[in-house]
Amino acid sequence: MIPVATARTILDDKTAPASLSTPTIICIQDVVVEYAQPGRPPKRILNGVNLDIQAGEFISIVGQTGCGKSTLLRLVLAEEMPTRGQVLVEGSPRKQPDRRCGYVPQKYSLFPDRTVLENITFGLEVTEIGVFGSFSPARRVRRQEFQLEAIGYLRRMGLRESDASKYPHQLSGGMQQRVAIAQALIMRPKILLMDEAFSALDPGTRAGMQRLIKDLWRETGTTVLFVTHNPREAVILATRVIALGRTGGDEDGANIILNLSVPDTDDEPSIAGLARRVEQTTFPDGAESDEQSGAPEI
Amino acid sequence: MSILQIHAQPSRTTVWILSWFLFATGIVSYFWVSRGRHIDNPDDRVMPTLRQMGQAFADATLKPAEDDEVSGNPDQQSLASKIRRSMLWKDTMATGRRFLISMALLFPAVLLGLHMGMFPYVGSFFLRFVLFFDKIIALSLLPILFIAFGIDELAKVMLIVVGVAPTIILDAFNLTRGVPKEQIVKGFTLGAGDFSITYRIVFKQIWPRVLNSIRLNLKAVMLFLFAGEMIASQDGLAYRIALLRRHMGMDTIIPYVLWVALLLFLVDFGMRTLNRKLHPWFQEA
Numbered sequence A: 001m002i003p004v005a006t007a008r009t010i011l012d013d014k015t016a017p018a019s020l021s022t023p024t025i026i027c028i029q030d031v032v033v034e035y036a037q038p039g040r041p042p043k044r045i046l047n048g049v050n051l052d053i054q055a056g057e058f059i060s061i062v063g064q065t066g067c068g069k070s071t072l073l074r075l076v077l078a079e080e081m082p083t084r085g086q087v088l089v090e091g092s093p094r095k096q097p098d099r100r101c102g103y104v105p106q107k108y109s110l111f112p113d114r115t116v117l118e119n120i121t122f123g124l125e126v127t128e129i130g131v132f133g134s135f136s137p138a139r140r141v142r143r144q145e146f147q148l149e150a151i152g153y154l155r156r157m158g159l160r161e162s163d164a165s166k167y168p169h170q171l172s173g174g175m176q177q178r179v180a181i182a183q184a185l186i187m188r189p190k191i192l193l194m195d196e197a198f199s200a201l202d203p204g205t206r207a208g209m210q211r212l213i214k215d216l217w218r219e220t221g222t223t224v225l226f227v228t229h230n231p232r233e234a235v236i237l238a239t240r241v242i243a244l245g246r247t248g249g250d251e252d253g254a255n256i257i258l259n260l261s262v263p264d265t266d267d268e269p270s271i272a273g274l275a276r277r278v279e280q281t282t283f284p285d286g287a288e289s290d291e292q293s294g295a296p297e298i
Numbered sequence B: 001m002s003i004l005q006i007h008a009q010p011s012r013t014t015v016w017i018l019s020w021f022l023f024a025t026g027i028v029s030y031f032w033v034s035r036g037r038h039i040d041n042p043d044d045r046v047m048p049t050l051r052q053m054g055q056a057f058a059d060a061t062l063k064p065a066e067d068d069e070v071s072g073n074p075d076q077q078s079l080a081s082k083i084r085r086s087m088l089w090k091d092t093m094a095t096g097r098r099f100l101i102s103m104a105l106l107f108p109a110v111l112l113g114l115h116m117g118m119f120p121y122v123g124s125f126f127l128r129f130v131l132f133f134d135k136i137i138a139l140s141l142l143p144i145l146f147i148a149f150g151i152d153e154l155a156k157v158m159l160i161v162v163g164v165a166p167t168i169i170l171d172a173f174n175l176t177r178g179v180p181k182e183q184i185v186k187g188f189t190l191g192a193g194d195f196s197i198t199y200r201i202v203f204k205q206i207w208p209r210v211l212n213s214i215r216l217n218l219k220a221v222m223l224f225l226f227a228g229e230m231i232a233s234q235d236g237l238a239y240r241i242a243l244l245r246r247h248m249g250m251d252t253i254i255p256y257v258l259w260v261a262l263l264l265f266l267v268d269f270g271m272r273t274l275n276r277k278l279h280p281w282f283q284e285a
Helices: A071-077 A116-128 A135-157 A161-165 A173-185 A203-220 A230-235 A270-281 B012-040 B049-063 B078-086 B087-118 B118-134 B136-148 B153-178 B180-188 B193-215 B216-233 B237-246 B250-278
Strands: A026-035 A040-054 A060-064 A084-087 A101-104 A191-195 A222-228 A240-245 A255-260
Touching: A026 A071, A026 A222, A040 A071, A040 A222, A040 A240, A040 A255, A060 A071, A060 A203, A060 A230, A060 A270, A060 B118, A071 A084, A071 A101, A071 A222, A084 A222, A101 A173, A101 B180, A116 A135, A116 A161, A116 A173, A135 A173, A161 A255, A173 A203, A203 A222, A203 A230, A222 A230, A222 B012, A230 A240, A230 A270, A240 A270, A255 A270, B012 B087, B049 B078, B049 B087, B049 B250, B087 B118, B087 B153, B087 B216, B087 B250, B136 B153, B136 B216, B153 B193, B153 B216, B180 B193, B193 B216, B193 B250, B216 B237, B216 B250
Parallel strands: A060 A222, A060 A240, A101 A191, A191 A222
Antiparallel strands: A026 A040, A026 A084, A240 A255
8 A cells, every 4th residue: 555644735725715806717708508409499508697706716506407507517617618608717718628627527427447546646647647658767756646645635535545446336426426526626626616516415425525525615715616406505505606597488598597695604594594595596486496405414 | 936937036956957958958869869860870970979079079189180291100299299280270270360360450440439439520530431331241242352352361351350340440439429428528627638538538448348349249250250261261160161061071060160169158258357357347237
């Protein structure tokens, strides 16, 4: 095994999160997204969305299924391009996903052919060592440093060192997501994008993950975009909740129907009140008012 | 409880007996009929006895092949050198060489499929053509191949490649497309480029499945190989079987057929074991 000695502080302190004077890191301007459908007029998903996000914010995006939450996330990721309008990250548009955004999807978040440790170090190795010449002594030393760093992250995520040599399929869903978060954070991304990252987890595990991600956000100061369909989860985690919904007919596409700042509080009545408000806006007819909303969280 | 129920639970012994039953019946009835035929006609060549087949097999493995110019006294040679001069050994080597060359030529097919799945331009360039080629019955191309490449080794290897490569290309293509989009996006966000994503993420993930698909296509490979050898060849296992058919040499043909089956089984088993050993993370499902 790798010798135990944390190489350096794992999650170094950056600037304190979110104040209004911090620079805008994501700028979404008049974005329209349409999907072509054969023989029919294109289906409009997003209809002129405008959204500015400051560095260090924790944004939750809620909305009904199919209202474009994930589309919005993929736009920021630059995996998808807007039909009209533009998405700027740090002031410039992009062509494809890059290191600025860390990404934790709901499923397939780890490389199944790599052990936990290899999964976490993958980003460091691929950016620094590359494909060729990975056997020189200097590289070996560097690789050991990566592994030490990865072990540090592993511990921070609440996993044991003995898990390092396991393959993803040997881990539970919650542990997989912990590793996926470590894998993303080790690259110190400016923005962390989480697409229903906890939705497949059972309530107990989910609550633990929520605590973990909130703590990590406090430690790193990373901007987080967190897509969920659970209003309570959105309120507990975020500094700002964005709800997407259709205001017009089905063809109109969705827009922001709620943009709610959330005070940093543990006060249960106010959290419950805000969650109710988000829920009433997002799911006005009580339709699909989330199976997990009754589940205990934090 | 009826034995024909879905929930029937045969004991281990029963399962063992049942699974070998058809083998036993086949062997027993063969020798039963064979014995009957030999009582009627001692010179029967259609269903040779065990002793005849054993003798033929021993001749094939221990006696020098007809075309082998014997040097020295055959009795003084070691067993290994006897086997190396034998008909069976030479045929197996000839067929094995063609088999290995074809397998090696299938590797570029895997790479082509991978790139077709990863890069939209490569995909749109090749996909339609490969789909078309996949529908051509390779054996119907055999005359064309013989005319174009002559009747020597190249034509036989080409037959296999033409017959199996489209399947492998399409398999690799579909496996590549089947890799979840999340994995590729994740790769980009971790700083990997196109090259790293193609080879270090996607190729590595599909490789055990590709091996599996090649393994499942082994029979097709052998089919084309045998077709080529039977029609135009001077050596090889299938050449020998086709040749002996003319002499009604069932006493050699039957051991040869079993030998081929055994070889194919061993290759299949070896590939499966290797795949499991090399890729402990691979979940066959």
